[in-house]
Amino acid sequence: MSALTGDALAQARAEAQQAVRRVRAACPRLDDAAIDLILRDSRSHYAWQDKPVPRALLEEIYDITANGPTSMNCCPARFIFVESAEAKEKLARSLKAKNIDKMMSAPVTVIIAHDLDFWKELPFLFPHEDRRPHFEGKPEHSETTAFRNGTLQAAYFMIAARAVGLDTGAMSGFSNKIVDEAFFDGTSLRSNFLLNIGYADETALFQKLPRFPFDKACKFV
Template sequence: MSAPTGKALEEVRAKAQADVRALRKRVDHLDNDAIDLILRQARSHYAWTDKPVTDEIIHELYEITAGGPTSMNTCPARFVFVRSQEGKERLAKSLKPANVPKVMGAPVSVIIAHDLNFWTELPFLFPHEDRRPHFEGKAEHAEVTAFRNGTLQGGYFMIAARALGLDVGPISGFSNEIADAEFFAGTSLKSNFLCNIGYADETALFQKLPRFAFDQVCSFA
């Protein structure tokens, strides 16, 4: 893909700026209910109803997630939606025992991974300048970039899921090595964390745990 130049570049930049201004005119902030839904009162869930997660909502979930920013638009995250019995059994091999029922009972368990070779796609994702030399032959830099930005996309994914009315249950209690051997052998993909999605059974919830106050963890410089 080639980047626009000259008059075409001026036009697409003007449209992008106008689109942002129009969006801010339509809505300048979320209301309290929306903020409660996605973060303030949101919970991690461990039990699920049998309401199905449709292909349509999974596609919409990805499309919203993909809109979140990453450095140089690298977009290194990759998502494996595990929902078959066979897939769940393969994923269960990597889980700590306490997490097996959480995954087996969820409508969909998502492996949020990142591609260490993300930079090979930069001519498409960042067409106005060839940034591949920033990463080619620099495996450590590529890995740090992939992990950081893939983690960001994992966060966008959870917020997008909640915005669509889904519930989420992120999991880090598993072996990345076992999951990678099971799902990504022979590829440049590495798992980051897991996230169950579906429609929660709230009867498994307990009280929300404490959070730090602003003055405990925030400062000005």
């Protein structure tokens, strides 16, 4: 545990507050074009251009993602970038038939996973106090926390990928059991879903499906 104390803690808190104020002053909100790009007019894609994704760009996406909030800064998500032909063939064995071509044609497929033993890293990630006893010997609580926060990080990852100019296509039509046996055997990692990323071939798109209006999905109490 290496938590700051005393004057060092006060200085760090003051600097953090100033940094947030600077960010808000520089960009009070995203413009409509940026919001359209990351969510409002974004689409899930199924076909891909034959154009590689630079690894530096993948590292940038992760760096953006890692700054998204999770409970106790637990950061349980793990991202496995499947690029090689051998790894793609192994991953294909887990997929439903209709999803194989989508995955094989994507420059990169990311196995979005979470670490059930995330809590062992809390002394580094959350040094203020030792929160490991909240999870040690509590596998159900650990799994629920890992899945919830790992899914949050997966959403940040998708938005970050779109923000830097890539397209995404999430897939759940696969066997988690097969993926976990093939890629995570003997580890504490478990798969959540798959995400194809790259530069989309828009000719495979169909019309955008409807969404619920505010009054259908939301209420005030």
